[in-house]
Amino acid sequence: MHTLRDASILLFLFFLIILFYQLHYKSELSIPIEIPILSKSETFKIVSNEYSSLWYQKYCFKNKLSQKLVLENLPQYLNNARVSTNKICQQFATKFDALFRLEEIYGLLKLSPVYLNKINQWLHNDELLIEQIKKQRIIKIYNRYTHEEMLYNYMRSQRPQTKNEISPEEYTSKLLQDSKKNCDFCSKNYLNSTAEDRFGRLEHRLSYTAANTFKYDRWHTLVVSRNHDTLHLTEAEIVDMFELVQEWLHKAYSIEPMYTCPEMIWDAMPKSGASQMHTHLQASLGFDIYYGNIERTRQxxxxxxxxxxxxxxxxxxxxxxxVLGLTIPIGNAHIIIHLTPIKDLEIMIMDEKLNKNFYKALHLVLRTFVDDLNEYSFSFGMYLPPMNESSADRHEMPVVCRLVFRNSVTNLRSDMNGLDLYTSSVIGKDRYVLYQQLKEGIEKRQK
Ligand SMILES: [Zn+2]
Known part of the structure; x- marks a missing residue:
């Protein structure tokens, strides 16, 4: 009898423990981490503006059309729009101020005659620059919702740089050639030197998948181009990689539909942190929420x-x-030279969905950076709207990729420091200068 009673007590305790764990697990998952979506919330939609950027420049910013826009004058453009009697200009200023906080700060320097001499040498006796360095103007732009920030000071771009011993171009082409000799991803080598996802390997004419041997998530794969040279992909090779990514995402989602948040990264060349020279994207599918940096934007x-x-x-x-004249449209895809970049050479591409315009925009941007601006290493991050949303009724989030070129590839000094990593991005290149360079590069390739 005693044994039966003891067994019943034990069984009861066992069920209690199970119940406790179930409730505990359930309550942890049910903690709302998301800001709810309002029923009246708009979805993302590309619309053409009634007024062009040139119209805004003339009537809102009071900038003569013969004068190029410069980032240093952004506070002035905004002030002119704020005090304008034109409703369209006021609406723009209201939206800008709702999303960004813009400040203009002056940093003063006191220079000894000896040190001034040294600075004169750095700045090649340019009197205007010497005056500017004594009273430095810093433009601070803060995104009130993603908390990204740019501290722009033109004088930072004038800092003395260490000279490269070897040309970045020679270094890069040698690295690409040497790494091709024993490449795990080239020709058929991947069949014996890479793992497969649990549903096997997906193969396209120009790319294939391989499970990452060192996973950072449950659903995480490599999409490898059959072209080793990550800096010189054709548009067709880019299209093929992204189409394969989408095929892989759908396959993984069909097996585990609670994994809904698609993300991608792509690092090219060692300066960006890439461990393999051979072209490879990494795609993953997040459970319920995106990775922190992307979720911060969504929330x-x-x-x-x-x-x-x-x-x-x-x-x-x-x-x-x-409105600010910082976008380049390729069909409906928009290249944005955004106001709060992580580093000087970062851009963004935004569209409603992944399509040929998006791929074309990416290809044109890559060509301009590599062939015209001689930049040879980049990091890329991207997200797509959640898999469980139907594209028919449009999405809250667009398709967005961010791409930053990491210069200089032969310089031992890192392109990012404590400031960028822990406080705010410090930028020395005018966003309008990068815009102009990209616009020229893209236009000449479209002719
Ligand atoms: Zn290779």
Whole structure:
């Protein structure tokens, strides 16, 4: 009898423990981490603006059309729009101020005659620059919702640089050639030197998948181009990689539909942190939420909608950059030279979905950076709208990729420091200068 009673007690305790764990696990998962989407929230939609950037420049910013826009004058453009009697100009200023905080700061320097002499040498006796260095103007732009920030000081780009011993171009082409000799990803080598996902390997004519041997998530794969040279892919090779990514995402999602958040990264050449020279994207599917940096943007966008009558953050973000003349459209895909880059050479591409315009924009941007600006290493991050949303009723989030070139490839000094990593991005290159360089590169290739 005693044994039976003891067994019943033990069984009861066992069930209690199971129940406790179930409840505990359930309550942890049910903690709301997301800002709710308002029912009146707008979705993302590319619309053509009624007025061009040139119209805004003339009537809102009071900038003569013969004068190029410069980032240093952004506070002035904004002030002119704020005090304008034109409603369209006021609307722009209101949207800008809702999303960004803009400040103008002066940093003063006291220079001893000896040190001034040294600075004169650095700046090649340029009197204007010497005056500017004594009273430095810093433009601070803060995104109120993603908390990204840029501290722009033109004088930072004038800092003395260490000279490269070897040309970045020679270094890069030698590295690409040497790494081709024993490459695990080239020709058929991958069949014996890479792992497969649990549903096997997907193969396209120009690319294939290989499971990452060192995973950072449950659903995480490599999409490898059959072209070793990551800096000189054709548009067709880029298209093929991204189509294979989408095929892999759908396959993984069909097996485990609770994994809904698609993300991609791509590092090219060692300066960016790439461990393999051979072209390879990494795709992953997140459970319920995106990775932290992307989720911060998604949650920020929802908070923006809450505080701004349901307006879509991404619509307004794109509109602000269009008005400021910092976007290059390729069909509906928009290249954005955005106001809060992680580093000087970062751009963004935004569209409603992945399509041929998006691939074309990416290809044109890569060609301009590599062939015209002689930049040879980049990091790339991208997200797509969640897999469980139907594209028929449009998405809260657009398709966005961010791409930053990491210079200089032969310089031992890192391109990012404590400031960039832990405080704010410090930028020395005018966003309008990068815009102009990309625009020229893209236009000549489209002719
Ligand atoms: Zn290779």
């Amino acid at each position: 920020g966008a929802r908070f923006y909608a809450q505080r701004n009558n349901g307006r879509n953050y991404f619509n307004d973000y794109l509109y602000i950059h269009q």
